[in-house]
Amino acid sequence: MSELLDYIDKNHDAAVDRLKELLSIPSVSTDPHYQNDVQICADFLVDLIKNDLGLKAETLETPGHPVVFVKTGDEDVSNPDAPRVLFYGHYDVQPPDPEDLWESPAFEPVVKDGKVYARGACDDKGQVTCFLEALRALKATRKDGELPCHVTLVIEGEEECGSEHLPKFIKDNVDKLGADICLVCDTSMWNATTPAITYALRGLLYFDVQLHGPSRDLHSGVFGGTLANPCNILARVLGNLFDDKNRINIPGFYDEVDPITDEEKSSWDRLSFDENEFLGDVDAKPYGEHRYTTLERRWGRPSCDVNGIYGGYMGKGAKTVIPSFAGAKVSFRIPSSMDPVRTAKLFTDWLNNQPVADLKWKLESHGVAYPVATPLDSPYIQPAIEAIEAIAGKKPALVREGATIPIVADFKQILGLDSLLIGFGLESDAIHSPNEHFGLDRHKLGIKTLATLLENFSKMKKV
Amino acid sequence: MSELLDYIDKNHDAAVDRLKELLSIPSVSTDPHYQNDVQICADFLVDLIKNDLGLKAETLETPGHPVVFVKTGDEDVSNPDAPRVLFYGHYDVQPPDPEDLWESPAFEPVVKDGKVYARGACDDKGQVTCFLEALRALKATRKDGELPCHVTLVIEGEEECGSEHLPKFIKDNVDKLGADICLVCDTSMWNATTPAITYALRGLLYFDVQLHGPSRDLHSGVFGGTLANPCNILARVLGNLFDDKNRINIPGFYDEVDPITDEEKSSWDRLSFDENEFLGDVDAKPYGEHRYTTLERRWGRPSCDVNGIYGGYMGKGAKTVIPSFAGAKVSFRIPSSMDPVRTAKLFTDWLNNQPVADLKWKLESHGVAYPVATPLDSPYIQPAIEAIEAIAGKKPALVREGATIPIVADFKQILGLDSLLIGFGLESDAIHSPNEHFGLDRHKLGIKTLATLLENFSKMKKV
Numbered sequence: 066m067s068e069l070l071d072y073i074d075k076n077h078d079a080a081v082d083r084l085k086e087l088l089s090i091p092s093v094s095t096d097p098h099y100q101n102d103v104q105i106c107a108d109f110l111v112d113l114i115k116n117d118l119g120l121k122a123e124t125l126e127t128p129g130h131p132v133v134f135v136k137t138g139d140e141d142v143s144n145p146d147a148p149r150v151l152f153y154g155h156y157d158v159q160p161p162d163p164e165d166l167w168e169s170p171a172f173e174p175v176v177k178d179g180k181v182y183a184r185g186a187c188d189d190k191g192q193v194t195c196f197l198e199a200l201r202a203l204k205a206t207r208k209d210g211e212l213p214c215h216v217t218l219v220i221e222g223e224e225e226c227g228s229e230h231l232p233k234f235i236k237d238n239v240d241k242l243g244a245d246i247c248l249v250c251d252t253s254m255w256n257a258t259t260p261a262i263t264y265a266l267r268g269l270l271y272f273d274v275q276l277h278g279p280s281r282d283l284h285s286g287v288f289g290g291t292l293a294n295p296c297n298i299l300a301r302v303l304g305n306l307f308d309d310k311n312r313i314n315i316p317g318f319y320d321e322v323d324p325i326t327d328e329e330k331s332s333w334d335r336l337s338f339d340e341n342e343f344l345g346d347v348d349a350k351p352y353g354e355h356r357y358t359t360l361e362r363r364w365g366r367p368s369c370d371v372n373g374i375y376g377g378y379m380g381k382g383a384k385t386v387i388p389s390f391a392g393a394k395v396s397f398r399i400p401s402s403m404d405p406v407r408t409a410k411l412f413t414d415w416l417n418n419q420p421v422a423d424l425k426w427k428l429e430s431h432g433v434a435y436p437v438a439t440p441l442d443s444p445y446i447q448p449a450i451e452a453i454e455a456i457a458g459k460k461p462a463l464v465r466e467g468a469t470i471p472i473v474a475d476f477k478q479i480l481g482l483d484s485l486l487i488g489f490g491l492e493s494d495a496i497h498s499p500n501e502h503f504g505l506d507r508h509k510l511g512i513k514t515l516a517t518l519l520e521n522f523s524k525m526k527k528v
Numbered sequence: 529m530s531e532l533l534d535y536i537d538k539n540h541d542a543a544v545d546r547l548k549e550l551l552s553i554p555s556v557s558t559d560p561h562y563q564n565d566v567q568i569c570a571d572f573l574v575d576l577i578k579n580d581l582g583l584k585a586e587t588l589e590t591p592g593h594p595v596v597f598v599k600t601g602d603e604d605v606s607n608p609d610a611p612r613v614l615f616y617g618h619y620d621v622q623p624p625d626p627e628d629l630w631e632s633p634a635f636e637p638v639v640k641d642g643k644v645y646a647r648g649a650c651d652d653k654g655q656v657t658c659f660l661e662a663l664r665a666l667k668a669t670r671k672d673g674e675l676p677c678h679v680t681l682v683i684e685g686e687e688e689c690g691s692e693h694l695p696k697f698i699k700d701n702v703d704k705l706g707a708d709i710c711l712v713c714d715t716s717m718w719n720a721t722t723p724a725i726t727y728a729l730r731g732l733l734y735f736d737v738q739l740h741g742p743s744r745d746l747h748s749g750v751f752g753g754t755l756a757n758p759c760n761i762l763a764r765v766l767g768n769l770f771d772d773k774n775r776i777n778i779p780g781f782y783d784e785v786d787p788i789t790d791e792e793k794s795s796w797d798r799l800s801f802d803e804n805e806f807l808g809d810v811d812a813k814p815y816g817e818h819r820y821t822t823l824e825r826r827w828g829r830p831s832c833d834v835n836g837i838y839g840g841y842m843g844k845g846a847k848t849v850i851p852s853f854a855g856a857k858v859s860f861r862i863p864s865s866m867d868p869v870r871t872a873k874l875f876t877d878w879l880n881n882q883p884v885a886d887l888k889w890k891l892e893s894h895g896v897a898y899p900v901a902t903p904l905d906s907p908y909i910q911p912a913i914e915a916i917e918a919i920a921g922k923k924p925a926l927v928r929e930g931a932t933i934p935i936v937a938d939f940k941q942i943l944g945l946d947s948l949l950i951g952f953g954l955e956s957d958a959i960h961s962p963n964e965h966f967g968l969d970r971h972k973l974g975i976k977t978l979a980t981l982l983e984n985f986s987k988m989k990k991v
């Protein structure tokens with residue numbers, strides 16, 4: 066094993082250079098302005114995997130952004146009977162805004178104090194390259210350049226805008242995607258020295274809700290007090306989303322929420338989660354649904370956030386206008402027992418029942434993602450625990466995650482596959498925020514751990 | 529008199545050309561991006577008045593945008609003992625946004641179907657030029673080119689951003705501004721054929737209220753449910769602004785609001801205001817404080833509007849973020865008995881008492897403007913009624929206005945002057961909105977009426 070780890074140590078500078086090149090491509094999937102860059106990023110990865118790793122790689126089209134697809138043949142692996150791994154990651158990134166808060170431009174990666182700074186540094190380009198570099202190291206150090214087991218890579222380009230086309234892609238490619246276990250690298254470590262295996266993710270539903278009123282913007286002096294102002298009424302509706310116990314105020318909303326079991330509560334208590342440290346890092350204090358701890362609210366309870374709100378005059382100074390419409394981005398995170406389609410209907414029904422004078426809703430769904438939970442007795446977990454223990458020197462934490470990786474539910478529902486969620490991010494990496502970054506030590510830890518995990522799988526029999 | 533009116537008829541095409549030239553200057557006062565254009569506009573007017581009308585004109589500096597100042601000497605007028613008129617208007621305009629809703633560019637004036645379309649066409653460049661063209665016609669048709677009475681013109685450049693520096697300007701120039709009556713042309717006719725004299729204006733207070741939370745934008749999955757989201761909480765606060773009778777929910781808010789007298793109610797009833805026509809024009813229905821008619825809410829009651837709201841992700845598609853702050857533009861219109869300074873304090877106290885978890889307010893005032901009322905028995909009203917009757921062929925309506933002209937209160941408080949508010953706009957002119965326009969027939973009506981009014985004044989003795 067030490068030849069593998071030595072190789073990774075000695076070649077890490079080059080690995081970081083390759084990561085920086087990838088990070089310099091602004092593959093923002095949600096904004097059509099970047100459409101061409103998303104394609105460039107996909108092509109860049111295919112070239113790198115084909116020419117550099119010598120594996121079959123291609124872009125597969127979807128109605129949206131393409132999927133980077135890689136699949137080993139029997140000639141590529143030493144043990145074709147070992148469990149086949151379906152690796153999932155994404156090469157698209159969040160928008161860079163607010164750009165003026167970045168200390169260096171979002172798409173001009175720089176290394177500072179042992180961290181690489183750029184949009185996507187952690188989420189998910191940094192983590193994807195952990196796996197690619199693991200493959201490179203395995204090929205470079207193993208007999209005949211063979212990988213220890215079959216791997217299929219699905220690196221999508223629409224994770225940050227809801228993975229709209231990936232479910233159909235999976236359905237259309239069930240044969241190509243045959244595997245025994247999924248490996249997903251888009252999550253966080255428990256803390257700076259303790260990797261985690263995440264066994265449950267919350268689901269997501271996301272809406273753009275607009276309230277339309279007068280046929281044009283109006284002078285607020287001439288019309289003020291005579292008609293319903295969409296900004297005023299939208300605020301009132303959104304202000305009604307929570308009751309005085311900070312519970313979501315939608316009838317029936319909690320009907321499907323399973324209580325957090327005593328066993329799970331005890332297990333989470335043992336993690337010694339420090340809510341003041343977690344929130345103090347962003348100058349915030351705990352706030353939310355009464356009677357639950359911060360960790361419980363984050364992992365086991367639904368949440369609702371207005372992710373954005375807009376309407377009327379948003380520039381500098383004053384403009385005395387009554388806007389013709391106002392809108393908001395509203396999303397819900399839901400724990401594993403909730404159905405996002407049912408929840409979406411509860412929300413839109415609730416909106417349509419709110420008193421809004423003569424204003425009219427325009428509701429647009431930006432997609433739903435199912436929550437997911439992987440059984441803790443899955444046979445693939447033990448090799449992962451051992452790989453982490455071997456590299457990090459300690460057992461991983463077994464955790465849930467408040468965030469959403471929609472595709473994990475699709476892998477389960479369509480392919481019948483459980484997923485191992487092993488990531489090397491930290492909450493402090495500022496993903497989705499200005500100055501996103503990724504520690505190079507964790508990048509290297511990721512490469513070593515994933516390479517070791519594939520080695521461990523090669524020693525298993527197929528389940 | 530008919531030589532004067534004939535001149536105005538025959539030279540109106542040239543007057544419209546001059547107006548279009550003025551409208552092509554984007555003198556948006558609230559946005560620093562247009563700073564230079566505001567100065568260009570002021571200089572343009574000075575040149576026009578000096579070279580074209582032969583009157584003394586200059587720009588007078590303020591800490592903000594300059595004032596265009598014009599003052600006749602005794603050599604310019606035939607009757608120096610007639611009442612001296614202080615004319616007030618503004619050459620600045622509202623921002624053009626949303627620009628994509630303009631059928632022709634906001635600063636490329638076009639004449640279509642007898643109307644001129646451009647930002648400022650009515651508010652207030654169109655109305656200002658009514659007075660300038662009246663002066664031109666009087667000089668062209670009177671003996672020795674003398675005006676009938678003294679006029680002082682104050683054409684300011686900050687009306688659309690709160691006239692911040694004008695009160696001090698008036699205080700600093702009390703001597704220069706000596707006059708007997710103010711004439712303000714920034715209001716509307718009662719309907720397309722009936723001019724109005726406006727005797728009361730609502731006051732205004734305008735705030736930018738921001739609620740700040742976490743030190744950076746956060747991932748809504750990782751943090752959703754654990755802390756206070758500024759968008760959610762701001763919506764809740766703004767949603768509390770009104771009670772279930774659509775009354776403003778701030779303790780003490782209505783203490784200074786005088787009831788509308790029975791006499792005034794009767795007088796307004798005789799105007800046959802059609803709320804369905806007024807609001808139907810903008811596809812809206814009556815909505816507001818219970819127990820008041822639409823006209824009463826508009827003229828005699830306070831109103832509160834969220835003029836803009838912003839926070840988090842406002843672009844296309846979805847971004848799963850908890851924003852670090854959210855903000856709103858909030859303004860109040862107040863009838864003549866209310867004190868805007870006291871009202872502003874009530875509002876900010878109320879905001880500061882709202883529960884906002886650990887979030888912090890950043891409040892910025894964009895100024896207050898006092899409401900105003902001119903006595904209906906002012907001796908200057910009869911000559912105005914007669915001028916209107918002579919030109920329009922009917923008596924004017926005597927009305928209030930829901931909108932605000934802050935300077936009218938300053939003229940009263942600082943100079944002791946009442947104002948005649950005689951304007952030629954219509955509600956349908958889309959001021960502050962895309963496709964603002966001004967009917968050329970009303971432009972000509974304004975020129976004739978104002979010229980006649982100055983003639984009528986010259987027949988008065990000083991009061």
